[in-house]
Amino acid sequence: MNDDDLRAGTGYPLDRQARALSTAATHPDEATRERAEVRVRRWQQIVDGMTDGRLDIGSRTPVRGLPAWVTPEVAHGGFATGRPAAGGALRPDELDRAHRLGLPTERGALFRSWLTDAGLTELGELLDSGHYRLEYAEEAALPVVAWLLRAGDHDAALGVLERIAPFADRLRFTPAPSDRRADDPDVVCRQTTAEVRRALEQWQPDPRIETMREALTVWNPFADDLLTLWLETDADGRIGTVTPDDWLPRAARLLTRYRELAAAHTRCTRHRDPKGSIGVLRTALERRVAGAELTPRERGLVQSMVTAMLRKRGRPGSARHTAVRRQQAAEAALPRHHQFAALVATRLADLPPDGGIGDVDHALRPVDAAEAPAADAVAGRPVPAPIARIVARGAAGTPEELIDRGVIGSAEVLAALTPRLAAATAASAYPDPALRMLMEATYRAFRNRRSLLLLNLAHQVRLTELPWVAAVGRARTDTGGTRERARRTLVRLAAATVHGFPATVLPNPMVRELATLSKQADLDLPWVEELAADIFMGTFTRKYLRAARLAGEWLTGSLYARYYDIDYPALAAIDDTGRKLFRRARDGVTFDQLCRDRAGRCTSRSWGDVVANGTVIEQAQILTTHNLATVAELGVDLPALALAERCLDTVLRLAARLARQPRPLGTVKNIAYAWRQLVFFLSLTTQAEQVAFLATVDRRGAGQPAHLRARLAPAVTGLAQVIEGGSFGPDGRAGDGRRLLGWTTGGHWLLGGA
Structure with a gap:
């Protein structure tokens, strides 16, 4: 996409809308189709805005009439939709306030109500309590005004009001109330307890499992009853030879029962197969109940099916048959995942919803006797692994602990959690506790702001450009302690990222946090x-x-x-x-x-x-x-050899995927990233250590499939030749060795290209 495409065309938005339309029309999951329909409408807003001039994609102020500090709603690729993120319908707490004060349910009236003496007092109490939650940075504006007035800085407060008042009817400038204060900033969580509970409560029964249970608990017993009934007609090994006196009435009742079962249990359809065991025996039974005799062919089919059923499981009531059915009943009685999910969700009900789960192991303890009936389980049964993985995402701990536990599985996930630590560092320069807590929450909310697509090296909006943040700038105290804390946090986050994920590049959100912390630490x-x-x-x-x-x-x-x-x-x-x-x-x-x-x-x-x-x-x-x-x-601290070995592990793991990927170019780039990291870490070692590392590569390669060794051989050979003092030619070749890069305008040699 070039500059002309952005300013004059709508190709990219139309392409994204077409993809969303396809998903909305064809995806089998209803929830996915609904989400796709939302994206279709959002991309249509973008196309319309670009066409009529309301949107200037590529600008720091992409929405006409909105200043740069307003958080825009941003779609994939950095395209602003034209709607402010902090707008939309009133929150429940805003509606309650309007009703309580007898105000119209519109933003302008609510905005003015906060500027009364009673409203400012209420804002001050909210500040001191810390019981609020910011979703967007704009929601800190009026609390800042209240703090400035309380601090006696009326000019700064009026300056903020002058900047935000023109948008009072479109944006919300107050936070939502919360039941709890922010806790230890060193503790983070990937998902809150409320989010984990919601995921567990939405867990639906697995249709395949429910179909299997229906077969085991409904249709297998019915098939046994059919078989038993036909066995009563056996004489000298020939089915249908005799008809006991009460056989036909019992057969009629069994057919009535079949119709009732078929109407009530619709998941399993094998019983409708005319060539299946139930189909053959039931069809023949219907003819007999109707007064007709079986033809030789029909009698032969019944005889063949009965013989097959006896050979497979034995006669109903026999030891072999009983053992099979007992095992199947035990399998059917196992609690299903949705029952475990509901049980664990109940366990989490008493935890604070806005924080993480401090004791995941306790939440995942085996079913106890009191819980067993609710989960349809026996006491002592462990929580299944899929449920445990959902709950683990809510684990609360330091970033290092969550990386070790596997809860944070990528640098991107880590980057999403680091604003909490960085926010505490940034806000530590404010000596007033209430303001410090507010600025910490503002920082976190601001970091959730999605980046815009920008042209001509323009930079994203910075936190200090928000009028209310700039207004309290004089309240900061730039002490050596603040700089040292920023430096410690900077080193900690950089180390956690490189040590935790040495084979991937630092994601942009993490880069922004590290850059901000560097400035706070006075490091260039x-x-x-x-x-x-x-x-x-x-x-x-x-x-x-x-x-x-x-x-x-x-x-x-x-x-x-x-x-x-x-x-x-x-x-x-x-x-x-x-x-x-x-x-x-x-x-x-x-x-x-x-x-x-x-x-x-x-x-x-x-x-x-x-x-x-x-x-x-x-x-x-x-x-x-x-x-x-x-x-x-x-x-x-960079343990170079250990990090290089982990990069090699990633290269091998990614390379093994290439053969089964229909679109492997993304994986090729990731392999090249990991390889580049590997070469960097090796460069921090001695040549003797590098030679020893190559021996490690050879040993690991010996245990890999031949096709994988052949695929990576040019890269390994090329690295070995450079370690030994050789070099690549202008074409990136050194004999049989190749320099490994991720991007190429031709076919990549990792994929069999030239």
Whole structure:
């Protein structure tokens, strides 16, 4: 996607809408179809807004009439829908307030009610109690006004009101009440107790399990009764030879029972199969009850079916038959997952809904005697693993603890949880407890703001651009203690990310947190984001050059520099504007051009080719190490060999998936990311350790399937040759070895390409 596409076209939104339409029309799950219908309407709003000029996609103020500080509703890809996120219908607490005060149920009246003496007093009490919850940063505005007035800063309070009052009829500027205060900021959770309970309560019976239970508990016993009835007609091994006196009336009652069962139990349909055991015996029984004799063919079918049933399980009532049916009854009696889910949801009912689950093991304890009847289970039965996984997502603990437990399974999930820790650090500069708690909540809400698609190197809205946050800026005390706390949090989050997920790049939300913490710690460190290839405009900001120069301080002459053929001294010669290279390179070459040259990209005029853009972005990631050198500069302990081994594990795991993936290019890029991390960590070791690591690679490879060894052999060979002092040619080859990159404009050699 290029600049002209964004400003004049609606191709991307229309494509996303078409996908949503397809899902809404064809997906088998009703809830998924409903969500897709919501997306269809949202993309239609975007298309309409772009067409009539209400939306300026790519701008920091994409919605006409709304300032940059307003949180916009944002769809996939960073497209603003035109609606403010903090607008919409009144919350239940707002409706209650309007009814209690006799106000019209509209936002303007509620806004004015908070500015009365009684309203300001109520806001002050809310501030002091801490019993509130912010979903969007705008909801902190009027509490800030109340704090400023209480602090005697009337001018600042009026300044905030002047900025927000024009939007009082569209946005909410007060938080929702909550039953609890924020607890230890060091403790995080992936989902709240309320979210876990909701997921458990929505657990539906598995149709396959319910069908099997119906077969075991309804139709198997009926089949036994049919078989027993026909066995009464046996004489000398021939079924249908005799007819006991009361046989036909009992047969009629059995057929009546069949019709009742068929009407009441509709999951299992095998009994309707005319060639199945029930179908054959029931059809023959209906003919006899109707007064007709069986034809030789019909008698033969009955005889054959009865013989097969006796051979399979034995005669009803025999030891073998009884043992089979007893085992099947035990299986049918097992409690189903939805019953366990309801039981565990009940256990969580007394926990605070807005926090995490402090003792997951207690919530997942085996069924006790008092609970057994409700769960249709026997005491002592453990909670099934699928239920345990749902509950584990609500575990409360430090990020490190949750990573160890497997609750945080990716750097992206970790990034979503870190604003809580970073918020406490950012807010620690406010000495007033009430304001500190409010600013912490504001920070967390602001970090939930979805990024906009921006053009021309524009930056996302910053927290300090919010009028109410700027108004209390003078209340901050920039002490050495605050800076030290920010530094400790910065090191902790960087270490948790790299140690927990060494084979993946730092996700952009984590990069933003680390950059913010660096500023709070008064550390001038270049943290670089991962750029989107579909909207890349061919230009990198200055911090990418700074990050590359910092990488050169760690990696000049290293395995990493030799593997990727990087002349770090030449990078160091680019001036701080990034405009030209002095020494060691021709004049006029910028960092942007250097990345293009390394990617084999000769022109910067057209940036619509996503794959070509990706090759350029990848070169910037290679030159900067995508924050790994910055993490090392920060002083994070990096056990290089252990981290390299974990990167290798990821490479092997991802490579094993390639053969069975219909769209493997994303996996190829992830393999290349992990490989690049591996090369970086190895560069922090000695050559002897690198050679020993290669032996480890060979040993692990020996246990892999032949096709996987063959797939990765060029990458391993190439790395070995560089470790031994060799180098790649201009085509990225070194004999049988290949340099492993993720992006290519042709077929990738990992997938059998040239």
